[in-house]
Amino acid sequence: MKAAPGAQKRLLDLAGLDAALDRLAHRRRTLPEIAEIAELTTRLGRLATQIIAAETEAKDLARDQSKAESDVDAVRARADRDRKRLDSGQVSSPRDLTSLQSEIASLQRRQDDLEEVVLEIMERREAADAKTAALVAERDEVTASRDAAADRRDAGYSEIDKDADGTGRKRDALAAEIPGDLLALYTKLREQSGVGAAHLQAGRCQGCRTSLPIAELNRIRTTAPDEVVRCEECRRILVRTPESGL
Structure with missing residues (x-):
């Protein structure tokens, strides 16, 4: 799957809003x-x-x-x-x-x-x-x-x-800016593991906290910026930024 780097980066913001909604739901239940x-x-x-x-x-x-x-x-x-x-x-x-x-x-x-x-x-x-x-x-x-x-x-x-209503409106507005196929993949992964996308930061997946092997980092380094990459350990979408250590 391909998606513009900007669209992929929006997944991190979306994941942050989803995490906030999850925290609010947990707070409501407890x-x-x-x-x-x-x-x-x-x-x-x-x-x-x-x-x-x-x-x-x-x-x-x-x-x-x-x-x-x-x-x-x-x-x-x-x-x-x-x-x-x-x-x-x-x-x-x-x-x-x-x-x-x-x-x-x-x-x-x-x-x-x-x-x-x-x-x-x-x-x-x-x-x-x-x-x-x-x-x-x-x-x-x-x-x-x-x-x-x-x-x-x-x-x-x-x-x-x-708070949930305000966060939900922000989430819906942001989700509308993300391509449908990328959003569908994110949603599917989120339903499976609770988090659909994670930041690749300093060579480490912030979703499962796993440091990627050198060979995998080299592969990702040569992958086109618009290519959607996944963590081999947790299968979440890996979002690349200047802080990814590539």
Whole structure:
């Protein structure tokens, strides 16, 4: 393939713009906020599970407390009825009187036990409610942090996209000045190795950093300036300039 030396030199500028676009794309993919948002999102998922568990525990305890309080009320009501019978003097038989007094004492013990159960459940419920509140507060804090990270990420995207847009326009304008066949070869090589053209500088390919053998340099030295030469090692287009050491 043949191409004017000036057109070949433009490939170095094109490669520089492509490298800049690659760096911008890499920067966009690796913004620190992306990893931060992912970590915070994972934390929010764990917190959501923990909040559901804590809320479920609190609801179960509220139901247990309600049942225990109902049991206390039932025992208290029965004991009150027995006391009224006892105080009314309706029970005259010593045997029935003893039995009634025994039942009242038994009901009092039962009430005391049930009230202890209610108190224990209340304490556990308060702990569950406090845990839920703490988890919800943590969730809100993490959500705010994630939102802030998303704002920073989007600002980073905007800045990078603006730079990429400007660089891309320069790249398109430059590519339009390069002959189609040379540009097609450059594009093909770029797709294969990431870099389509490299500077031959001081006898060294700046693409693969390989110093060319003397015989190869002598061959290139005798090659016509408009002949497109390639690096034998990496197969990239070698662009010759006064700094090539030929």
